[in-house]
Amino acid sequence: MNRFYAPDMSATSQILTRLAEHLVTCGWQVSVITSRQLYGAPGILPSNEEIGGVQVQRVLTTRFGNAGLAGRALDYLSFYLTAFLALLTTLKRGDIVVAKTDPPLISVFAHWAAALKGARLVNWLQDLYPEIAVAYGVRAARGPLGAVLKSLRNTSLRGASVNVVICEDMAKIVTPLAGTSRVEVVHNWSDDTIVRPVAPEDNPLVAAWGLKDRFVVGYSGNLGRAHDWRTIVAAADLLRARPDILFLMIGGGAGQGPLRAEVERLGLQGSFRFEPYQPHSLLACSLSLPQVHLVSLLPEFRGLMFPSKVFGIAAAGRGMVAIVDSPSDLADLVQAHGSGEATPVGDGAGLASLIARLADDREAARVLGQRSLVMLEAGFACEQTLKRWSAVLEAA
Incomplete structure (x- = not known):
């Protein structure tokens, strides 16, 4: 689950696409639940297609963009709801759900769906919310709302089979929050088959x-x-x-x-x-x-x-x-x-x-x-x- 996927070229989309297509070559059956948007660009993508052996299911969301906090919140909320419903209809017992962090806190909905359907959850943490909102100075993130969101997020960490973080500093924060769930450090990467030194x-x-x-x-x-x-x-x-x-x-x-x-x-x-x-x-x-x-x-x-x-x-x-x-x-x-x-x-x-x-x-x-x-x-x-x-x- 992630809000963007190929042909979108945002960073989270590129690494997710690369991983999903790699897993197909390893014999996994891979599906992606994503939005029909391109990051920062107009246009709407097909609702269903196969890309590189990956079944891509795109859900409808609002499209207010990054013009304001309220519009962004509505975009997030619409993805939470439509992606959650898509996940409930797609998941089978024993499946593995890999939940990224765009939008923030998607792990909460992935955890609920996995628990209801008997699936396993793997959280792929690119960043940590609501802590980042606090660092940004968002006042609401420091109050009761922030405490509730943090509690829901921590429950999703503890309910995961494994939580994948992208650096050791993040592992130090996540490990005590995840309880007995495993925490693994797997750095992000660049596609070094494409990026190479050019004289x-x-x-x-x-x-x-x-x-x-x-x-x-x-x-x-x-x-x-x-x-x-x-x-x-x-x-x-x-x-x-x-x-x-x-x-x-x-x-x-x-x-x-x-x-x-x-x-x-x-x-x-x-x-x-x-x-x-x-x-x-x-x-x-x-x-x-x-x-x-x-x-x-x-x-x-x-x-x-x-x-x-x-x-x-x-x-x-x-x-x-x-x-x-x-x-x-x-x-x-x-x-x-x-x-x-x-x-x-x-x-x-x-x-x-x-x-x-x-x-x-x-x-x-x-x-x-x-x-x-x-x-x-x-x-x-x-x-x-x-x-x-x-x-x-x-x-x-």
């Missing part, structure tokens, strides 16, 4: 975007409320006298608007280039453009989510700088493998110093990228992660 001379985006000879510092994907853009713009301000350094922001998210406004206010337009999400066919090219990537996570979100873009960066053979307070899984990951460095949230001077050093020693940046590939092959490659998922489901 500058073979990359059409280098010329198209005017990046030749510049040291490109990249940020790719969602720049959301859990990510730190202020440290990035502070570093860029300190580096404004370095025309050889360019900050390339590819993607979208709630932080893009405030970042653009601050760039304009400080007169840093020459230091930044903004591009939209790139099509899947150009993902290897876009991820290979920067000599080093930025990844970030604000401290209040530690253990509640994990920026899995690090695996796509690694597949492209690029090093990274983690803007994150230590200790954290993110800082530990890049530093343990030598695939990057870490700097604290808010330390614009420290980030500027790191970037300037790498811009002056591009061989050092190249070595970070080589170590990223080694890190990926050491245990985070797509095939390795899919095998771990197969083992989790066999055990369930």
